[in-house]
Amino acid sequence: MLNLIFYLYSANYSPEENSLFFSPLICSDYKFKNKVLLHHLKAKNVQELAKLCGYTYNTFNREFMKQFGSSPYKWMINERKKRILQNLEDPTVPLKSIAFTFHFSSPAHFARFCKENFGHSASEIRHKKIEGHCCPAENCRKGIC
Numbered sequence: 001m002l003n004l005i006f007y008l009y010s011a012n013y014s015p016e017e018n019s020l021f022f023s024p025l026i027c028s029d030y031k032f033k034n035k036v037l038l039h040h041l042k043a044k045n046v047q048e049l050a051k052l053c054g055y056t057y058n059t060f061n062r063e064f065m066k067q068f069g070s071s072p073y074k075w076m077i078n079e080r081k082k083r084i085l086q087n088l089e090d091p092t093v094p095l096k097s098i099a100f101t102f103h104f105s106s107p108a109h110f111a112r113f114c115k116e117n118f119g120h121s122a123s124e125i126r127h128k129k130i131e132g133h134c135c136p137a138e139n140c141r142k143g144i145c
Contacts, residue, residue, distance in 0.1 A: 032067055040079060044103045046072045081117055088126045095122050 035053040043049035049072065050060035064072040080102060087098045099110035114122045 032063055036064070036068075040076060041083070043076070046076065049076065084114070084122075085118075085125070088122060091126065095126075098122070 032053070036049070039052040040049055043052055046061070047057055050057045053060060055063065061072060064070075064075070068075055070078075084098060084102060087093050087101070095110070096107055099107050102110070104110040104113065111121050114120065114125060118125055120128070
């Protein structure tokens with residue numbers, strides 16, 4: 001049956017089109033990236049992400065650098081920041097819930113993370129997003145407003 005499928009595709013599509021279509025099935029790079037994207041929200045740290053993806057810590061770091069061009073730690077922090085900002089835009093999601101979702105040990109730890117990374121507390125960020133206010137550029141270190 002598979003031979004028939006491959007034959008039909010090779011007869012009707014160019015080699016370039018076939019390689020684009022079939023690469024997710026045979027390409028290990030794609031599989032690695034998929035595993036990372038599938039599991040990164042569940043992981044609290046790089047060690048946990050490596051384990052969830054089925055790699056040793058060292059192998060995971062090496063493959064991650066090759067695939068993403070960044071250290072896993074930096075990438076996870078940046079992804080975490082993006083998703084936190086997305087959650088803060090939704091006023092129906094309580095701040096404590098966001099802190100819990102992103103594995104902060106306490107609301108105070110979450111508040112400190114926001115202040116250090118965004119230059120504002122979580123409630124200030126939410127207020128600025130909801131009200132459409134914008135602070136002066138020199139006060140906003142990370143361009144959230």
